[in-house]
Ligand SMILES: NC(=O)C1=CN([C@@H]2O[C@H](COP(=O)(O)OP(=O)(O)OC[C@H]3O[C@@H](n4cnc5c(N)ncnc54)[C@H](O)[C@@H]3O)[C@@H](O)[C@H]2O)C=CC1
């Protein structure tokens with residue numbers, strides 16, 4: 574019997590999309606890149622012809638599901654629906670990077686439940702979601718995530734604009750937010766997807782406590798998590814190196830997406 578090859582499309586060709594597509598282009602057993610989506614098609618084609626082994630078709634976000642079994646969403650969060658809805662309506666798999674966007678789109682889960690489609694949320698820039706989900710099968714008392722980012726990684730966040738914070742002039746850490754993961758994502762849509770993923774894995778985004786710090790003393794996107802639960806207490810910390818393409822996004826995020834894709838066809842799955 575021959576092994577099934579899953580066709581993969583990548584929706585968004587930025588820090589995450591380019592790295593995921595590049596890995597697929599290099600060749601991953603059981604997976605085949607069939608298409609990408611990009612805002613600037615000419616630039617994307619030039620990038621593929623300079624850096625990739627071959628060039629791939631460029632589709633609009635809403636058409637990716639017509640050509641693939643699995644669609645990776647890695648575009649700005651407000652476009653999540655354009656990628657995810659047609660994929661799920663077709664009963665296919667969407668891998669979501671813009672986790673925060675899921676909070677405004679409860680219909681996506683309903684579509685998936687009706688069609689047999691699946692929404693997969695990789696750990697992204699975070700760690701420990703497996704253990705938090707295990708603990709959530711019992712009682713979790715509290716979940717806290719403290720995010721410290723180099724000021725440049727917070728540039729453009731609506732909450733920073735609202736505070737009128739001069740990120741370039743910081744010499745000491747400044748707390749920019751304290752509240753729930755549900756509220757954090759509105760102020761930091763490109764910085765607190767991890768907090769939403771943690772909330773979805775554990776006790777929900779309303780009860781997951783979040784602090785965001787602009788911290789000129791760190792050069793990594795640092796997330797410290799504390800979980801108190803009936804089964805285990807957890808303290809976890811990840812120091813992600815910002816990617817070259819987009820300092821808001823850590824280098825580990827596309828690697829996490831690739832790991833999620835590999836698990837779809839792997840004969841042995843660890844940490845499920
Ligand atoms: N789950 C996690 O741990 C993390 C999630 N993220 C989220 O993942 C998403 C992607 O992140 P990055 O790749 O770093 O962002 P990015 O900004 O580097 O890339 C997004 C790409 O989408 C493209 N795009 C915009 N409009 C488009 C359209 N209409 N059609 C096709 N492409 C379009 C942009 O041109 C850009 O190249 C963001 O929502 C980000 O907040 C980022 C980091 C960690």
Ligand SMILES: O=C([O-])CC(=O)C(=O)O
Nearest residue numbers: 698763764766767794823
């Ligand atoms: O890369 C990171 O540190 C996490 C991030 O941007 C997000 O969760 O949106």
